[in-house]
Amino acid sequence: MSTAAPRRGVLARSARLPSAGRAPTTLTAVRVVALLLAALALGATLWNGIDERGTALAFGVLIAVGELARWSGAEERESAPLGAAGALAYALLGENAGHRTDHGVLQVVAVVVAAALIGCVPHVAQGHGPTLDHLARRVLTVAFAAVCFQPLYDQGRLLEWGGPAQALLLVALLVLTTLCDAVLAAATAHARTRWPFGPLLRDELRATLGIGSAVCATGAVMSLAVAVVGLWALPVFSLPLLLTQLSFGRYAAVRVTYRQTIASLARATEIAGYTPAGHARRVAALSRAVGRELGLSEPDLTVLEYAALMHDIGQLSLVDPVPAGATAALPADEQRRIALLGGAVVRQTGVDAEVAVVVERQADPYRDQPVTARIVRTVNAYEEMAREAGPTGPLTALEKLRLGTARDYQPQVVESLARVLSRPGLTLPWAG
Amino acid sequence: MGSVPAWARAYMACVVLLAVACLAPLPHLRVSWGIVALLAVLYAGCERVTLPPRPRGAGAPGGETTQQGMGTFLPVLLAGAFLLPPAAAALVALPGALLARVEQRPRGPRRIWRAAQLAVAVWAASRIYGALGGRDALVTPDFPYALVPAGAAVLTFCAVLTVLDGGILVLAERAPVRGAWRGLFARSLAPVAVHGLAGLMMAVLWRSPYGPVAALLVLLPMYVSCWVFAQYHRERAAHQATIRALVQAVDIKDGYTRGHSERVGRASVLIARELGMRDERVEVLRFAGILHDVGKLGVPTRLLRKDGPLTPEERRIIELHPEYGHEMVRGIGFLGEARSAILHHHERLDGSGYPYGLTGSQIPEFARVVAVADAFDAMTSTRSYRRARPVPAALEELARCAGKQFDPRMVGALVRALDRHGWHPAVTADLAPADVSGTPPARPSDTVGRSAP
Incomplete structure (x- = not known):
């Protein structure tokens, strides 16, 4: 809308400006919290060393690959489902092939941050890198899930409950995490665009029903499957999610094409x-x-x-x-x-x-x-x-x-x- | 069952008998019937599941494509094959297959055929899986060895379905024997393998301390995937309907015989295939042919339909249509090379064409193809001011102008293609809404391929 530029100037003087100062505060706060958390986690992990290096490495690779395979279909909410699922699975991991794991919350965050950063490099190099907000959201969401799960697990309460109850607890935790993520996403979008918060949240939640639910389910299944069969579960269950991602990619592509066709139909009257x-x-x-x-x-x-x-x-x-x-x-x-x-x-x-x-x-x-x-x-x-x-x-x-x-x-x-x-x-x- | 040929009926009866034989050991089987019932209900539920309402703004026209199903939901079946003895696993497939929605008639025989076919395939897969010791690998669980029996089971499942499917294609649909099996196996293997992995994970979790609850979670991503795939098909159908409407608007406005654009698209494809172009380029060229005159939407109808000779001024206005067309489709990314074909389809080899008077190889390849196809259809169809010429006469005329107006290579390709395939100008646009993109109609006994997102 290049022709609208001079008009805006005229109108800006005449019309009331919405509160311009408040909005970016939320955004900055989210970024700063995420950054502090990431720095703290990385520092603590470097200081203490990494527990269970094999597991950390496997999940790190999975998350990095997931970020690498992200697609730039801007319309969909979650563009790197595999990375998100891998991060959630690592946050909710309690056992590995029957042995208890003892990686803490900070290590989870550190591994996710490091892997996501590595996975971003090619995208940034190509000039359409993931935004800071994408990473901030990932860090906060994963930290939330890990904080909810890891202490509970380390106390050993879950083992008394038995398997099915633990699976249900994971699902409940993931639902909670998704809700938080949706609120966070809606808040940052609101801060950036100043569109009304309610509808943004509604759209976020609706999008969650699609690929969001697939991501959550995959995260839960991965953590449970790793608990049962060990790290082999990761490649085995990444494939179905990649299939989902592929379907979403094609769907997004055909939507873009369709929209272009409609636009060209509209141009018929102009021509x-x-x-x-x-x-x-x-x-x-x-x-x-x-x-x-x-x-x-x-x-x-x-x-x-x-x-x-x-x-x-x-x-x-x-x-x-x-x-x-x-x-x-x-x-x-x-x-x-x-x-x-x-x-x-x-x-x-x-x-x-x-x-x-x-x-x-x-x-x-x-x-x-x-x-x-x-x-x-x-x-x-x-x-x-x-x-x-x-x-x-x-x-x-x-x-x-x-x-x-x-x-x-x-x-x-x-x-x-x-x-x-x-x-x-x-x-x-x-x-x- | 009146429409089914006798041989096909005998073949179906054989397969049904085979399925019954697979199920025969059931009464003596000691198996936890709860798992069988749960899996059967799950499978039937997945087959019957109704899709959520389609996204607004993306309507499918006339409802003829709205009934697109989710496709066969294999992870449940394969998990059954991994968890249960062969006969019980085959039983899981029955209720779902018998209750499934079938779009094409005859419905009864199709349902029975599907149930029998799936029962046999699942039985075979389960048998192989058990023979390779998969069930023990599931309980321990012994990875990565567990992948071996699972892989073998998936291959068996695919192979059995392919053989049975090919047979029915040959007998009931009278498909040529050599073509029936070609591609069926390769096309279905990848999706079935992915579904097999999901099934394996489901089986492992089912046997683990976490139980069926965790196993059910595996289905959610698969379900979302199928759902999105169905949405994709709807959106694509809507897109094709829009392009078709665009083309029909041009044809009606022009007063040409209906279907000119589509026939040009078809002739362009014939030429492209003859020249050995890659499939994606052929597809784009089809769109170039279909949309070549879209710019006529911008030319006043009065001029397009004028009976008498045109004044130079009027001719100049009509000759703007390639540029109008290019301006319109400029923003449609997937058209790619087709956009330049739309701009240059009235250029001539000797430089006497419009809009730019390009010569020889300056003219894009696609434009040279569309020019030949356009001229050919214009000559062989009846216009208001003259009768249609027969195909040989039109080809002769094209050959006469080759080198001056048309690219001889394209003309030669058209002649050879028509020799081989003939010219069938009956146009689908006159009948029910046709498939613009030219994807082949769904295979009559669609089974495995349908499940492939």
Whole structure:
């Protein structure tokens, strides 16, 4: 969104800035805690030496390989499932082929940190290294799991309970760990982007059901299997998880491709001269940001994005192009007719019916619309008006939108749009 | 069972008898029936399990692909083969296979066939596993030796399924004898091996002090994997539907005979195969053929459908369509080389084409292929202003223009390919929604391959 840069400057002065000072504090705190923990663990381990070197080495190699094999599909939450599972398994390891292990919490953290750092080297060298936050999260999560499990195990209580109970305890611990991880992830994401915390947490938890549960189960199984058969369990059970990772990779790839195809379909109206270049893309990016701000869930955001990309596609069926593609200036009946045409086209493309509904209803009064359609309508109108009105366009457009909140535009959406536009460091996510 | 040929019926009866023979020792067996029941219920549950609702924004069109199942859930079966005596292990497969969802008709025979086939395969795997002393290796547990019987069991399982599957393909589906077995084994081995490892881990944990609870945890990653794989298929189907819609929009707007784009895609593939291109490049070239005219979406319909001669101005506008098309698909990463083919498919070898007037080898290879395929289909299909020419006449015309307009290499390849395969212009787009990517339709007796994420 290069063209939006000057606008932001204008708006930043006029609109209220959200509390800018508080947000990075959380982020810094998380990083500092993780860093201190890692330094403490590494120092203590170097000082005392490593217990059970073979086991530590095997898990270290597994985690490093897992980090090496991580994929850069940015959409999914956990990009190095094997590394995560290996780290959790080491944190929850009580026995090795029937012998008790006595590596402490600090050694667990030290091994995980060292292995993750080694596994990161090639990624960093290629320029798309894992972020600091990725490592910080890994360290904190593993430390949490180890702190919960190792002292309990060392007291010998678990042995009295018997095997099945111990397995169940592991599952419970992992669920707890996952919850903590989700909260941590949502908090850092909130601190970074200042999107609302609740929906972020909900999305994190939903993502946990997918690959997160596979990671947890694998972690638990690995630690139990190592307890029974020794280190041979590691390679044997890494393969199924690699398979899962492969499936996720392919799924992510096809999603990216699909999105690119939709975007190119959206570009058809621009090439045909019905709408200005980049309009659909800008509306989609801005709609997504507003949807985020309003706390829509990830699946809803996808619907919103696709609908925003294709919202003008009904114009392909028009005989004469609307001047500059500005539908917001047309009479309501005409707007609605074009919207219905667009919905028909979208239905043909095999995209989810919900997307078609949003496109169809984009010209209705906001009280009749689903929230996604309200966002598309408002953002589209803003884009068209702001483009026409020259340097003061954004302000004039927002003002006009505010005047239209009785019937056409929902007041909350307009205010959310104003907040989104006022952000100084607004980076609109866009792939393709 | 009316649609099943007599030979196939006899073959099926034999396999069913074999399965019954496998199950025969059951009454005299001393085995913990609790494990059998639990595994059978698990397997049946995994087979019947309903998928969670698909992610929104990624719809499958018309619901014809929404019934995609999870595939055979092998870890449970293989764990049964490792834990139980052969007859009991075979029994585990029965309820799940008989209750499983079957999409294609006839459903009854397919279910029975599947149950019998799996029972025999599991029995054989379990037998081999026991013979190699796997069950003792499980209790101790003796690693890495335990991997040997497990590996042998997986190979046996795969081999039995392949042989039985190939037989039914030959007899019921009339597949050619040589082609039936080819690839079946190799394709199914890798996924079955991974599932086998999961099954082994499950069996080991089951016998360990941690018991069945820990064993069940093994299934979770496998389940997630299958689930994601199903999602992947849905998303891919949706993507293909979108591309198809894009192509249909062009065809309708252009007023050409329906299916021109798809036929060009098919002719391009024929040429590419003849030239011995790699499979991935052939696939991309198919898309290049299908999407070559996508830029016509940007040209006013009035011009495209105009009956009389075009003015120079109008011609100039129409000749913009390769650039429009390139502009549209620029952002689609997987199209790769196809994008330049879309831009250059109207270039001519002697430099008299558009948009850039490239000559000879300056024109990308894919563009030269698509140009020949496009011209060939334009000549052999009926247009509003003239009748279709017969294939030999069209080929003659192509050969006449080879060297000036077309690359002789591509023309030669098309001639040879048509000699070998013939030209079947019946186009799938007129019928039910077709598979744009040209993956072969699911194998009729889909068994092992289906489980392969």
